[in-house]
Amino acid sequence: MMYRRMQESDIEKVIPFYIEYYNARGDEWTEESVRHRIWQVLGSPDSYCLMAEDGENVIGFAMGRFERFYDLTAYNLVEIIIGEPFQNRGLGTALMQELERQVKEEGAALVQLMAVNDDAHNRFYGRLNYQDTTNLVLKGKFL
Secondary structure (H helix, E strand, O other): OEEEEOOHHHHHHHHHHHHHHHHOOOOOOOHHHHHHHHHHHHOOOOEEEEEEEEOOEEEEEEEEEEEEOOOOEEEEEEEEEEOHHHOOOOHHHHHHHHHHHHHHHOOOOEEEEOOOOOHHHHHHHHHOOOOOOOOOOOOOOOO
């Protein structure tokens, strides 16, 4: 598997992965809404997005951005998606490990993320030694 930084020209390649992954779980993403979502992250000045490929075939991608605090730089992972045909082969783990290596080289001291609170996500991130934070709580309010 090869890894490289995602470019704007890659958005069209990853749209089908995004739609297939999330819409299979009950969401209703469209090409337009996915394009906008990806550009929100990729177009950010501090973005760091990574593609996983096998030759010409896209396997998956991860996207996020750096955030500077007074004492460290964190990397906020926004999305990681492995195409359905490539799941349960360790490719998501490999992509995460490569992403961690690269963002550390870029100066990140911490990777943080929000994940669905279910067994599958807890297992995946737990195997990579991610832990629930005790000093932050996600809050929300529908308007």
